[in-house]
Amino acid sequence: MTNSYDQSDLNIYGAEDDFEMDAILDAMEKATSSTPLDxxxxxxxxxxxxxxxxxxxxxGLTRADLPNEPGVYLWSRGGAPQYVGKAxxxxxxxxxxxxxxVNLAGSSLRRNVCALLFQIPPNVTGNPTRQKVTTEQATAIRNWLLSCDVSWLLARxxxxAAALETRLRHAFRPPLNRV
Structure with missing residues (x-):
């Protein structure tokens, strides 16, 4: 069963929908009440x-360069942290x-870069059936991301990974994360 949250709850936690809100709240609960490792x-x-x-x-990254394991990752641009996420x-x-x-529904980072570059809110581009960006906008978003550096930490x-990402996002609030 999915809970029903109002728009202000979704905005506060950066959730796109009730399902994502449930996942965020679950991760927050686990981050504060879980095993000593967390x-x-x-x-x-x-x-x-x-x-x-x-x-x-x-x-310069290829799929083969990336581990197929859980972890937390950081996107930096010009040496400054921009976005932290979990995987x-x-x-x-x-x-x-x-x-x-042109469909940004699968990547909150791409939606947030779109908002930065084109002032199109993530809630507009977040649903697969909603607005898609133009080919030129998609290229600009990808080029912006390709000018970044990426680093990651593996998690057991x-x-x-979810607990670590929650702590990092709430403690440091990178500019492209919606907390």
């Missing part, structure tokens, strides 16, 4: 650890973000 490190140590791992130019498979998720199609489990 809660022993303070968020600033997590952030330092993520910033310390080597960054790779997004333009059950870093390979699949980062490949989705690097896509170039999907749950650990």
């Amino acid at each position: 809660s022993t490190e303070p968020a600033d140590k997590d952030w330092s650890q993520l910033l310390a791992v080597p960054r790779r130019a997004a333009s 059950t498979s870093l390979q699949t998720r980062l490949s989705t973000h690097l896509g170039g199609g 489990t999907e749950h650990d």
Whole structure:
């Protein structure tokens, strides 16, 4: 059963719909009440650890370069952190973000870059049946992402990745994350 949230609840947590809101609240609950592994490190140590791992130019990444494991990833541009996310498979998720199609529904990062570049709100481009961007806009979004660096930390489990991402997003609020 899916709960029904009002638009202000969705906006506060950056959720696109009730399903995503449920997932965010579940991750937050697990992050605050789970195993010692999820809660022993303070968020600033997590952030330092993520910033310390080597960054790779997004333009040079191939699927084969990316681990097919859960983890947390960071997009940086000009040395400044822009977006942090979690993945059950870093390979699949980062490949989705690097896509170039006109449908942005599968990538919150691409929707947020679209909002930055073209002032089209993510809730407009987030649903597969809603507005799609033009080919030129999709190319500009992809080029913006290709000018970024990407780094990641592997996690033991999907749950650990979700907990870490929640702590990082709420503690540091990267500009392209909607918290």
